[in-house]
Amino acid sequence: MEQLLNQAEELINAGQCNEAVELLCRQGVPQETRVFELIALAHHKKDQARGDVYSAVIFAGRAISSGSTNPLMQQIIDASKRQDKDLDHSLAPQDYILGGWQDTRPVIDAPLSSNALSKLNGKADAPKDFDWLGKNIPCQKACPASTDIPGYLQAIYEGRHEDAYNINLRDNVFPAVLGRVCARPCESECRHGWEDLGDPVAICFSKRSAADFKGQDLVVMDKWFEDSGKSVAVIGSGVAGLAAARQLALLGHKVTVYEKHSTPGGMMNQGIPVFRLPRDLIAKEIEQIAALGVEIICNTEIGKSITLSELTEQNDAVVMAAGTLRPNLLDLPGKELEGIRHGLEFLLDVNDNGTTAIGDKVVVIGGGFTAMDCARTARRLGATTVQIEEEKADQVATGSILRIPKGNVGVWYRRSVDEMLVTPGEIEELEHEHIPLETMVSPKAYVGENGKVAAMQFVRTELGEPDASGRRRPVEIKGSEFELPVDTVLLATGQFPDTSWIDEALKAELVEEDGWLKSGTAFSTARDKIFAAGDFATGASSLIQAIGHAKDAARAVDQFLMGKVRLKDFAKIEDVTDSGRIREMDAVPLQKMPTIDLEKRDLPTEVELGYDKDTSVEETQRCYQCHYKYEIDADKCIFCDWCVKAKPRPDCILKVKELKHDDEGRIVGWEIAEKADDVNMIWINQDDCIRCGACVAACPVDAISIQKVSLVTEPVSA
Amino acid sequence: MKAQPDLTQVEKDKLEINPDFDFREIAKRPFEDISPNELAMFKWSGVYHQLQPSFFMIRVVTPGGRMTTKQFNRAVDLGEKYAQDEMCITTRQTLQYHWIRKEDIYKIIEGMAEVGITSKNGCGDVPRNIIGDSLAGAGPNQIGDSLKLIRWMADDDEIQNQRNLPRKHKISVASSNDALAQTLMNCQGWVPVERDGVVGWKYHAGGGLGARPYLAKAIFDWVPEDLVMAVTRAAIEAFRRHGDRRHRAHSRLKVVVDQMGAKKFGDVLIDIMKEKNVQGLDSIEFAASAVPNIGRMSINGEAVIPQKTEGKSIVRILIPRSEIKTPESRIISKLADELGGGIIMFTNRQNIELHDVPNENADKLVAALHEAGFKTEGHEHLPDIVACVGTTMCKMAVSDSPDAYHRLYNALATDETYWKAIGTLRINITGCPNNCAHAWVADIGLRGTRTRNPEGGSVEGYSVFVGGKLSEDGKIAEYLCDAATEEIVPAVKKILDAYLANRQSDGELFVDFCARIGISNFQELVASE
Known part of the structure; x- marks a missing residue:
């Protein structure tokens, strides 16, 4: 028994108060003075809530009545007594503004710094x-x-x-x-x-x-503004050019898009294969832009038909959205050999002509969107027809990849699958279409025969430290070189903006020696009237990134044209x-x-x-609908903790002592309250909230509001 | 396909876990091997895991609130041995123990079973302890025999084996048309009616407090006594069928009745009874009005009440904060045997009455009680405060209701002149919105809250509600103000002083004062400096 008591005391001293009480109770109903004393001490030490104070008092009382002479026991009892205070103020009902889900919130500034947003309702910025x-x-x-x-x-x-x-x-x-x-x-x-x-x-x-x-x-959107009388020329009708054009049209400007190709759409039409993107969809969505009054002029290459300088003269602004059409060709021994093609050029050829000459052994080098498209396109172009089992022959379409031997196309990539920048699910499709993927291999040289590529030399790699892109850098493993017989190499190794068409008068101002824009990813350039949008400014990215950049670029153009900000978020x-x-x-x-x-x-x-x-x-229906905000009214809340008991995640509702804010009033952290009296508010940590609504169902006083919060962009009213 | 609502975890537990635990086995099982779901299902046996992790609470079932001294003595023995020398009287007229070790749960359960007291259905989604009023079987105004009905219900297999209701289910049987039986805050409430010498029963349903209170509606004006059990069972069946099992906050019968309305609910009961081939349904009379009309409380502070049975009396003891320690319990029991009728009645204001006291012993008994330190004065007045255990032992609580009890009792109940001047007054202090201490229906109801302190932390306190009642058509108390615990004494005093200063006459009860001036005016009165 003595040993157990000592053990319990050690647990108490170590802050393991619940464990100490459990240990003390294990031996039998607490009946002895020393056990009473230790249970009292354990709860006294724990002291997180009134329940601890009460337990300490109960067992201190039991200890004393069973003969304890430990002065702490009486001290515990005395300390638990709380004094009454005089009432020096009027008695008032609780005062709250935010309220619960049934309440309507006024359109006013948020009264508390703990409020999630700067306003209780309406528009906040x-x-x-x-x-x-x-x-x-x-x-x-x-x-x-x-x-x-x-x-x-x-x-x-x-x-x-x-x-x-x-x-x-x-x-x-x-x-x-x-x-x-x-x-x-x-x-x-x-x-x-x-x-x-x-x-x-x-x-x-x-x-x-x-x-x-x-x-x-066709869906023709309503314009934000009447005609501005301003004209804008957009160079390039890829997603960036067209997105910028549409936004500028919605802003009331006259927009003309120049495209060197015979059809508009850029990468949508000339890069992405038809089996991933039917062409009628592209045409329709471009038509919706044209319906806003955007003029799209094809077969017009700026720098040839008309110069950028001239275009700039003729318009109030010019947006360069010419994409990335300068291929990154690997500077390897044998690069002059026949059979080596850049992936983009290959895809353009197939998309324009429906086919292209391709060998039997195709190697695609790269690990991005283009690599996937090249491989899956090449897989569909195989010349050799394999023998399909007779009974299945009827079911297999003429051009089906099942009529083409497996393994004629492979993708080779210098890093691991984790570093590949591809659309989710595409690697699985690669496998499904019998296209082998070899990772951790880096091309070293093209090996030729009679002026044609006959083999590709690779070296195996391992992953080193992350590079500038955040992806781990491939490091060659010495002595691991090997050769692979090939007759076609498709380089999906990236592409850069082609600025060669910019006329000399402007080149010095706009373009670096390496061919990139001096303005980097910015919308504006050294020339007030000339802007850049999409991949042409940012380098090769994704369609959605190009669209996002172009939309923002259009707002910059509008601000320049109109001399003021006319759209607000x-x-x-x-x-x-x-x-x-x-x-x-x-x-x-x-x-x-x-x-x-x-x-x-x-x-x-x-x-x-x-x-x-x-x-x-x-x-x-799986979407959590994260645009709903669940927020507790810190003044209506009675701190019952029932939402805390119902919460699905450890950190979605917190009992906080203090919220931390930055200079702009943003909530940047919190301190958890250890004791009941320290809890300043029960707070929904919306970053961790999964919008399940369990807290609203649990709240007995309806102190939790639900609001929908959306990002909207609207014209600034005059 | 759109996702369909599945059973909630509680509902799954109710189907998957047998609530009739073998607590001898539980005694041996390591605590960590008891799943939280099982722990929650202990309630079906009247066993609650206490706030303090090593201890449990056990609530027994005493239909009608009555115990013989033999049963009570056993309860006291067990309390002395396993529950740190103490028991509590609940607002549903029964006893509960705290500080029980897991290893001792079965000892309490078996020990009480030996004297005919169970803890089955003490808690959980079941029909709970059937209650009535403390005057049952004795009161001067009683009609019929409410204890008989209570016994029928307590012994009825169909009722007592309903182990998977949508939520808890509460039944009250009054011994007369008297608010004392709390008819309007029970799921089912029976009130006796006498017509031409025949006793039948008026039936109410749909009352319940909790966070969102509802008062019962009158469903039937007349149910012959031989159909009372059929109706009671049918209501449980209706609850089983129509209770919202998905939203626990809205699952009680009160919501079913509120949504259906009294007439439709009555129809549903009749249909269920027809399904069960119950005969004589034509003799049930639907309520002419769903608005109830419950008589005002017939007692008002008496220490001794003459029983209906000639020559006997009820002697009432005020139990401070519902807690009775072993030595006091033994005194009460001894006196009940020596000077009373060996019957102990627990009241819904957490006090004790000794029934069947021969009139000639009554004064002697009162004197003996006073000598032992008990109080018999102050019932239905300021000293008769009801309080739950609050944050002392309950996981749901926000405020320390016993602390507020003691503050108010010590400051105000000691001033007999003051509280006698106030007259009838029921203060109920409940630690959380669950309202176990019935703050919604008190003259002054305090509900635990905490208030954010802009300077840091928070302050424990109470939301104060006034003007609640269970008589006539009932009234849910209205929100008056908030007050911090440390200011609760001056705050309540200010409220009472405002009443004293503004009541029309000494005879205007607090509850009537509230109704007359209205909550806004009352708010203004207490808002003044």
């Missing part, structure tokens, strides 16, 4: 408001075009596919296109994909369903009473994208079939 949007709607933040993803997913869930398309159209200009080929930076940020929460929502597939199930009419705050979600939606599994069978996979047939309407609803 303080730094903390945008900070909230960025942290709380991570998909929208990740989208370079700031697409209102929860907004359109909710619309799809409610069966409003047309509305969903329009929300998309407003933000990302090419919903049907991006619904198929977007790089989906949003999905990797989706809360549903956080650890232990399952898979991200299939945002991109859902976006496609909005386009698939909307009506067939807000956090729009609206009261709601319910998110419409039930918790079971969180358990709905990710819906797979249906694809066509290998038998039918050929060059022109789209591989992905798209969700049917029901599946789109099923998938979109």
